[in-house]
Amino acid sequence: MLALRKTGAGFGLVPGEAPEPAPPGPGEVTVAVEAAGICGSDVHAYEWTEGYGFMVPHLPLTMGHEFAGRVLRAGPGAGLAPDTRVTVIPWVACGGCDACRRGEPRGCTRKATIGLTRDGGFAARLTVPAANCLVLPAAVDTELGALTEPLGVACEAVLVGEVGLGDTVLVLGPGTIGQGLALMARAAGAARVIVAGRADAPRFDVLRALGFADLVDVAEAPLAGQVLRLTGGAPVDVVLEATGHPASINDGLAVLRRGGVIVAAGIHAAPLTLPLTEFVRMRHQLRASHGTSRASWDKVLALLAREPEAFRPMITHRLPLSRGLEGFELARQRAASKVMLIP
Ligand SMILES: [Zn+2]
Ligand SMILES: [Zn+2]
Incomplete structure (x- = not known):
């Protein structure tokens, strides 16, 4: 399957074949990505500017943390039917550290980030915890759904x-x-x-x-x-x-x-x-302010559902995933606002 991967410490990203995601385990779903936005932090990681060394132990990996799509397969107890349209919260808390046990997953000390420390959405498919999926309201299509994170x-x-x-x-x-x-x-x-x-x-x-x-x-x-x-x-x-x-x-x-x-x-x-x-x-x-909370995601989805077209102008370019590097160059030169890659 085609994916846009960071393969080593240094400039660039490599478009190429990536292994299929593991089948969904208990509480997991495999999502077919329909739209994935290029974020400013993706551009920094692409350019390999200061501050992205934390990615090195996790390379190679597929980038992309602003995405939405459809549930393809659901593992036991996932609670999401195939074909459900979802956007995915990229922060995966460990569930076991002091902060997680206190019920404060944002403070998790062993947090993983989809698209930065584990495989992300610049690919046709990926497997994620079902708890990270938010169901898109009917009025919100998947490209708008991919705006939920920013x-x-x-x-x-x-x-x-x-x-x-x-x-x-x-x-x-x-x-x-x-x-x-x-x-x-x-x-x-x-x-x-x-x-x-x-x-x-x-x-x-x-x-x-x-x-x-x-x-x-x-x-x-x-x-x-x-x-x-x-x-x-x-x-x-x-x-x-x-x-x-x-x-x-x-x-x-x-x-x-x-x-x-x-x-x-x-x-x-x-x-x-x-x-x-x-x-x-x-x-x-x-x-x-850094990152976001579940409450903010819910608020954003409600706003998107109320007035979807008010947000659409943020997306200035749509490119197939196979032209992902072109999308990164557009974002880098600030010629574009949000570039959506469509697997
Ligand atoms: Zn982002
Ligand atoms: Zn934790």
Whole structure:
């Protein structure tokens, strides 16, 4: 079966034959993948940038952690009938560590991630725990279902940021997570969502299609002046960061109201220099959000079911899995927003 595999520490991915997945054991299902999105973290692992060494002991493996498809075969006690359409939560808790036994699987110390430390969705088929499968509502097709993971990450960051009714929210970064942050902030009741990017015309086009008109290009002028011009001089209530550039945290803090929350959600390759006195006097709250929770996935699926077409513009390219490397190059050059690979 065709799969897109990371075979060693270094640049690239190898499209090629992969072994068929093991038949589903008790509580497992084999899923036929219908759509799998290329994530920013997949691109990092493809380029082999800093911070992906954790994958090495698990190589070779099939990548892909944002996917949806149909149940092909179900093991004993899986509780999912063949042909059920599902999206799959990529984090597999061990069930045995202290955190798992406390009922806090997010804190699992031996967590595996489908598509990063065990075989993922850039393949025709894979076997996963049935407990990781969420049934897609009728209105949500599998390509939208494959957006559940990145939207869940965004939903969680909006919760961490305590975005509330009537808030003005600044999103830093116009990529998929930034788009998700804007959509989830709007769903949480934000009155105004401003999104900043740097020379990112194709992604600004997606944001316009998603209904966001307040776009700021920091390649043209510094962030603060442009944001304050849009708000009539008022600072923003919440800043949500998805750039991965530490300097963007300081840029965001410069327009954040006293006591306001800034959420770092990007993966940063360098440390942050923070002028602490100003930070303390402003009582700014710097928080982190990473991953997502079951509750956020459920919320995202409900939003997708209510207004599926409102999310569709996030998907800019659809390619067969056999052209997966082309998809990675599109994502790498930021010419695309979400690229879906169709096995
Ligand atoms: Zn992802
Ligand atoms: Zn555990």
